[in-house]
Amino acid sequence: MHDTDAAQGLLSATRVDLPPGNPDCLIEAVETYALAVPLARPIADSTASLRSWIVPVVEIRTADGRVGTGISGVHLGPELLCDVITNYYAPTLVGTGSEDILGTWKRLYWLPTHWLGRQGTVHMALGMVDMALWDLAAQRAGVPLWRLLGGTADVIETYNTDGGWLSLGIDDLVRDLTTLIDRGWRRVKIKVGSPDWREDAQRIRAVRRAIGDGITLMCDANQRWDFSTARQILPVLEEVGMDWFEEPLHADDLEGHQRLQAATTVDIAAGESLYSYHAFSSFIAGDAIRVVQPDVTRVGGVTEWQQIASQAGGRGARLVPHAGDMMQVHQHLVGTTLGEPEPLVEFIPWTQQAFRDRSVVRDGYLERPQQPGASTAIDPKARRDWQIRGVGSTVGLRS
Numbered sequence: 033m034h035d036t037d038a039a040q041g042l043l044s045a046t047r048v049d050l051p052p053g054n055p056d057c058l059i060e061a062v063e064t065y066a067l068a069v070p071l072a073r074p075i076a077d078s079t080a081s082l083r084s085w086i087v088p089v090v091e092i093r094t095a096d097g098r099v100g101t102g103i104s105g106v107h108l109g110p111e112l113l114c115d116v117i118t119n120y121y122a123p124t125l126v127g128t129g130s131e132d133i134l135g136t137w138k139r140l141y142w143l144p145t146h147w148l149g150r151q152g153t154v155h156m157a158l159g160m161v162d163m164a165l166w167d168l169a170a171q172r173a174g175v176p177l178w179r180l181l182g183g184t185a186d187v188i189e190t191y192n193t194d195g196g197w198l199s200l201g202i203d204d205l206v207r208d209l210t211t212l213i214d215r216g217w218r219r220v221k222i223k224v225g226s227p228d229w230r231e232d233a234q235r236i237r238a239v240r241r242a243i244g245d246g247i248t249l250m251c252d253a254n255q256r257w258d259f260s261t262a263r264q265i266l267p268v269l270e271e272v273g274m275d276w277f278e279e280p281l282h283a284d285d286l287e288g289h290q291r292l293q294a295a296t297t298v299d300i301a302a303g304e305s306l307y308s309y310h311a312f313s314s315f316i317a318g319d320a321i322r323v324v325q326p327d328v329t330r331v332g333g334v335t336e337w338q339q340i341a342s343q344a345g346g347r348g349a350r351l352v353p354h355a356g357d358m359m360q361v362h363q364h365l366v367g368t369t370l371g372e373p374e375p376l377v378e379f380i381p382w383t384q385q386a387f388r389d390r391s392v393v394r395d396g397y398l399e400r401p402q403q404p405g406a407s408t409a410i411d412p413k414a415r416r417d418w419q420i421r422g423v424g425s426t427v428g429l430r431s
């Protein structure tokens with residue numbers, strides 16, 4: 033064979049058409065919109081005060097009429113996420129197959145939008161699309177997502193974050209947490225991060241006295257402190273048996289987290305402000321954290337979340353996701369990896385009313401969803417009541 037024949041052969045090999053995918057899976061339309069879901073009560077941590085939680089939504093419709101839904105969760109800017117999907121992702125999605133989840137992830141990730149945001153808006157929009165494709169895959173298989181991922185069928189313990197706000201005075205804080213414990217939770221988290229850490233020390237000690245030693249207590253500074261402040265409160269956290277100290281420092285301060293973790297027996301936790309497999313890799317392999325908290329709405333969806341979860345398990349770190357999805361998707365993701373001896377998920381109920389298939393938690397324990405899909409479908413009444421005007425649009429074969 034001459035060289036030119038070999039070159040021709042290579043050329044023709046690259047031109048061989050791939051086997052056609054399932055025609056039912058052809059993506060026909062991509063729609064985006066957003067909801068502003070009102071909170072039952074206003075809340076505050078060390079960084080923000082909130083009256084509503086905004087849920088950007090993408091719905092991907094395939095030729096067989098199925099609709100896969102991906103969601104995110106933000107304080108503001110839902111139009112940014114919707115615009116990335118509408119303007120840059122949807123034109124490349126329409127007309128392709130929904131089954132190629134990993135291939136689609138890589139294709140969208142390496143679009144020129146990569147330069148605009150490997151973390152944050154662009155990446156979160158990728159996560160929404162990825163989530164919608166996994167929702168479709170689970171629907172098509174006729175099983176809930178956790179079953180498609182091979183998860184255990186056990187009930188999953190939740191810890192309660194819907195209490196312990198910085199906006200509460202000490203008496204209300206204690207009352208708030210004891211109410212949660214009376215309702216069945218055995219693990220609760222409180223916010224810290226006041227300008228004077230001694231005020232937080234006072235609050236922590238008051239809470240521990242009130243709830244007793246049998247309840248697991250965690251705290252979260254939402255990145256508000258510098259290293260020396262965070263270090264000063266460590267003896268108090270050790271004294272009360274704090275289970276973990278969440279986001280003590282700026283999320284990108286790898287070295288600070290490493291020094292802090294080396295200085296205490298309390299587990300340092302972080303992850304809600306890390307957006308990628310590579311960012312987590314530095315923190316996990318660098319022994320900067322012992323509790324790993326990926327959020328499926330901030331990393332690139334289910335696909336990247338699973339990779340991060342595997343990393344955590346391989347290093348012996350605890351995996352406890354941050355629930356920017358208000359647990360709706362994470363209820364499927366926990367308990368699907370080898371590194372979770374006791375799966376645990378964060379309970380925040382703020383957006384339950386927005387979903388058609390609401391999560392079920394009794395006495396602090398989650399019952400695995402049984403409906404096919406990822407539990408992301410939006411309730412039609414919620415859309416009518418809470419859709420934000422002027423945000424989102426539709427791209428489709430016929431549009």
Ligand code: MG
Pocket residue numbers: 252254278279304354
């Ligand atoms: Mg947090």
